[in-house]
Amino acid sequence: MPTLKVRTQIGAEAGSVELAEEVFGIEPNVPVMHQVVTAQLAARRAGTQSTKTRAEVRGGGAKPWKQKGTGRARQGSIRAPQWKGGGVALGPKPRTYAQRTPKKMIRLALRSALSDRAADGKVIVVDEWAFEVPRTREAADALRALGLDGRVLVVLGDTDRDVLAAKSFRNLPHVQVIEARELNAYDVLANDYVVFTRATLPGGDG
Template sequence: MANVTLNVTDTKGNANGTVEAPAEIFGISNEDVLAHGPLVHQVVIAQLAAARQGTHAVKNRANVSGGGKKPWKQKGTGRARQGSIRAPQWVHGGVVHGPVPRKYDQRTPKKMKAAALRYVLSDRANAGRIAVVDFGIKDVPSTKTAVAALTPVTNNQFTTVVLSRENINEWMSVRNIPTVHVIFADQLNTYDVVTA
């Protein structure tokens, strides 16, 4: 497989050179990408599940305050027998089989995560939805310059901008743009690429 060539655009949207992207990451065929759709789906679902807090809880009859005394004697009143005013059939009673705190994490092997990321990056590259932008920001952060550089490429659509950790000025320039989700390259994941 030959490397994928991506155009570099400048702040005015003009081509300013090219970048070679590795074919094993960006050059997978559409047929292979479609064949591995279930893998991508599984990784995205696992990532969304892991983001859940899982602190939901309700009180059962043992946790609800009160109800220690039998409300009336067992026999002789003509009423139905009751042992506690916190039993589940009572108003203000405990909840039966309610939600308890739990973890929603799914174990996803590293190789599956890496493969899913490769497939979605190749899908975006095949669709022409990956762009390399030279922000032209040197010493001082400038959101105005970043917006000018991104607008010709994105048409103000929601965009994920991937930066290296050395690009602090670029990060400070794009972090406040409402239509931009900025992420460092070492944090890039399948979900962020799918939603971009």
């Protein structure tokens, strides 16, 4: 198993932890990651776009002119698609964009994403967060002490300390805070670094 140094909030070493090989040491499956991320982004779409068909547009009940003898093309309704203000032919209707994704594929995508970040040395483990009160300045200082620049995903639990940490990090524009139970491949790939605590490390030895 790969071993990773554990750091404190101020950047000092606080021991080490073994990363689970089956979570952080597999060969990333790029096609699976792509499919899962695509499905996740598709599920975010509202799907509320809608146009009216000729049956739904107001008016147009009378035939605009008689069928023959006018020299003009025959018309049955002023709400036909070729008329201004008429219905839309084959227009979008409300729908869901959600895709069915097997749970095994979702788990494999997450392990692949974490393995990719671990291979690049961008998985960080902090012993625990030690915020006494929510303070964004201390959160920014902690990231500098850990040597993190770019986008950072901070994975937290549900303890009181984690709640204080979430409130401290949430105002930093380059930091995303997520609960460990909500960890997913897209958010891992969308950030440069992933920061765990000993308690939230997947498959860790604590």
